[in-house]
Amino acid sequence: MGSVIYAGFVTDRVIVVGAGHAGLEAAFAAARVGAKVLVVTGRLDTIGQTPCNPSVGGVAKAHLVAEIEALGGLMGRAADACAIHGRVLNLSKGPAVWSTRLQVDKAGYGAYVRRALLEAPGIEVVEGLVASVHLGDEGGGVQGVVLRDGSVIPGTRVVVTTGTFLGGLLHTGDQKTPGGRVGEPPATALSEQLKQLGFRLSRLKTGTPPRLSAASLNFDVMGPQPSDDPFPRFTPPDEPEQPPVQPKVHCHLTHTNEATHAIIAANLTKSAMYSGQIKGVGPRYCPSVEDKIVRFEGRSSHQVFVEPEGLDTDLVYPNGISTSLPADVQEEFVRTIRGFERAVMVRPGYAVEYDAVDARGLSHHLESKDYPGLFFAGQINGTSGYEEAGVQGLVAGANAAASLCGGPGLVVRRDEGYTGVLIDDLITQGCDEPYRMFTARAEYRILLRQDNADTRLTPRAHAAGLIGAERVERVRRRQVEIEVAKSAGEGSTSSWIAARAHAEQLYAGYIERQRREIERIRGEGAQDLPLAVDLDYGALPGLSGEQAQRLAHVRPTSTGQAARIPGVTPAALMCLWAHARQRQRAARGA
Numbered sequence: 401m402g403s404v405i406y407a408g409f410v411t412d413r414v415i416v417v418g419a420g421h422a423g424l425e426a427a428f429a430a431a432r433v434g435a436k437v438l439v440v441t442g443r444l445d446t447i448g449q450t451p452c453n454p455s456v457g458g459v460a461k462a463h464l465v466a467e468i469e470a471l472g473g474l475m476g477r478a479a480d481a482c483a484i485h486g487r488v489l490n491l492s493k494g495p496a497v498w499s500t501r502l503q504v505d506k507a508g509y510g511a512y513v514r515r516a517l518l519e520a521p522g523i524e525v526v527e528g529l530v531a532s533v534h535l536g537d538e539g540g541g542v543q544g545v546v547l548r549d550g551s552v553i554p555g556t557r558v559v560v561t562t563g564t565f566l567g568g569l570l571h572t573g574d575q576k577t578p579g580g581r582v583g584e585p586p587a588t589a590l591s592e593q594l595k596q597l598g599f600r601l602s603r604l605k606t607g608t609p610p611r612l613s614a615a616s617l618n619f620d621v622m623g624p625q626p627s628d629d630p631f632p633r634f635t636p637p638d639e640p641e642q643p644p645v646q647p648k649v650h651c652h653l654t655h656t657n658e659a660t661h662a663i664i665a666a667n668l669t670k671s672a673m674y675s676g677q678i679k680g681v682g683p684r685y686c687p688s689v690e691d692k693i694v695r696f697e698g699r700s701s702h703q704v705f706v707e708p709e710g711l712d713t714d715l716v717y718p719n720g721i722s723t724s725l726p727a728d729v730q731e732e733f734v735r736t737i738r739g740f741e742r743a744v745m746v747r748p749g750y751a752v753e754y755d756a757v758d759a760r761g762l763s764h765h766l767e768s769k770d771y772p773g774l775f776f777a778g779q780i781n782g783t784s785g786y787e788e789a790g791v792q793g794l795v796a797g798a799n800a801a802a803s804l805c806g807g808p809g810l811v812v813r814r815d816e817g818y819t820g821v822l823i824d825d826l827i828t829q830g831c832d833e834p835y836r837m838f839t840a841r842a843e844y845r846i847l848l849r850q851d852n853a854d855t856r857l858t859p860r861a862h863a864a865g866l867i868g869a870e871r872v873e874r875v876r877r878r879q880v881e882i883e884v885a886k887s888a889g890e891g892s893t894s895s896w897i898a899a900r901a902h903a904e905q906l907y908a909g910y911i912e913r914q915r916r917e918i919e920r921i922r923g924e925g926a927q928d929l930p931l932a933v934d935l936d937y938g939a940l941p942g943l944s945g946e947q948a949q950r951l952a953h954v955r956p957t958s959t960g961q962a963a964r965i966p967g968v969t970p971a972a973l974m975c976l977w978a979h980a981r982q983r984q985r986a987a988r989g990a
Contacts, residue, residue, distance in 0.1 A: 422778030476634030
C-alpha cells in the first residue's frame, strides 16, 4: 500500500503502531469502544504473525487468552479457528491451574487475523515505519506519528506496540543483523526518540530455534503427542458463531543427550549469548539450549517437542532448543538428537535483542504518566509471549479510546484477573528480564480460573463498551445453568457446564475465604487510598531519602500499589497513608 501522506492537522483518532498480537487487540478494542482507528505496520503480509512458537496458551497464559475472550478480544477465537493440535496442561492438579494450549497453523493464523483486521469497520491500515511520536510544543500533547519518509499521520492518541522491533538486533553466532524479525527492519529512530523524551529503556533478549524439514526427520523413534479428546477450545460452546474446525496433527517428543551437550559446551564462546556480544537479559523461564547446558550441568538430557508449523508446510518447530550458536554448530548438534540424525535445517535459530520501556512510568491504563495520550503495550513493556502482549494491547486500546470518547475506561484489579496481576506487576515492579505470567504470581488464583473468565470480566467489558448486552445475557444464563448443576449433581447438563459446577463446589470454601479477604482489604480505606502522580515524596515528613527515591521512581497511584513496591517499608507506608487520609479529609471539607 505504501506510506500515506496526511495533512498536518490533529484529528481525534487512535493510532496503533504495530500489528502484532498487542497491536491487533489494541485496534479491535479501540474500535469497539467507538474510536476511529488507524494502524501503522511495516508490512501488511506479516500482520498477526506467530514468529516464534506457533502456539497459543499454556500454563497461566491460557488464563490470559480466556480473559481476552471474555473482554471481547480476538486471540482465543483465532486460535480455535486455526488449531491443529490441542491439550489441557496441569490436569494432574486442581482446576484453578488447568491451562489450554493450542498449536496453530502458522500461516492460517496470520491469514485469519489479517483478514479480520483489514475487514474491521472503523479501522484503517497503512504500511509504514514510525520514526517518532509527534508531540506538540510546550506540552501540547500527542498529535500523531511521523513516518520514516517524513510524512505525518495525525491523531490525539497513540498506542505503541513495537514488539521486538524497538532497536531490534538479530544474532546468529558472531553475525549481527538489524531487525525485529528476519527480513524486517528495526524501529531504531523511535527508540532514540523515546530515550530523548526521558523514557528509561532496558535491553532484553529472546530467541528462537532452528526450523527443520519434517521430511528429513524420523518420527518413528520419537514419542507421539496426540491431542486431547474432547479437543479443547477457548471459545465457549454456546457462543453463536463458532470458529471452524481444522484437521489435526500429532506433535512428537524427543530429547537432547550427552553428545548434544558436549558439542554445545565446546562451542559456547561462539554463542552470541556467551561471547559477550549480547548485552540484553534473556527469559529465565524459557532459556536457550546454551543456558540449559550451563545452568543444569548435571542433566543428561532435555525435552524437545517437535511441533508442525502448519498443514501446508514442511517446517517443524523443535521447541526446547532455542539458540544463537553459529549455523554450522546448530546443524551439528541438531543431528545428535534422536530422530534428527538426517535433519535438514531450513533456517537457523537466532537471538533477538531489543529495547523495552520501563513500565513503571505508566499508569494502570498503560498510559504514560509524563505524556498523556501516549500508551504502550506488549513486549515494549518488558513482557514475553503473545498472550501477555495481547491482553496489554486490549487494555491500552480500550483506554486510549475511552480517553478520547469520554468512556469509563478499563482497569482490571489483581483480584479480578490475571490481566490485573500482569499490569500491576509491570507498572509497580518493572522487570529486569522478560516477564512471563505464571499461576503463582496471582495471589487469588483459586478465584481466577480459566473457565470462569467470562463471569469475572464480561460485565466489566460491557461497562467499558467492549461488548454488547446480548453477550452479557449469555454469561448470565451460563451461571444459572452452573447453579442448577451444582444443586442437581453431575450428569444434569452439558459436560462443560458440569465441569465448571464441579470446580466451584471443589473450591467453595477457599473461594469464600478469598472473597472475605478481598472485601476486608477493600473495606479498609487505608489499604488503597489514591495518591497524586506528581506527589513530591521528598517533601513528605517521615520519609527517608531512600524511600522517597523508591516511591518517586514508580510514582504509584494508590497506597495499595505503593505497598507492592519492593523495598518500601511499613513505616514509609504509614507516612503515605497519613498523607492520603489528610488529603481525603481536606477534599471532603472543601
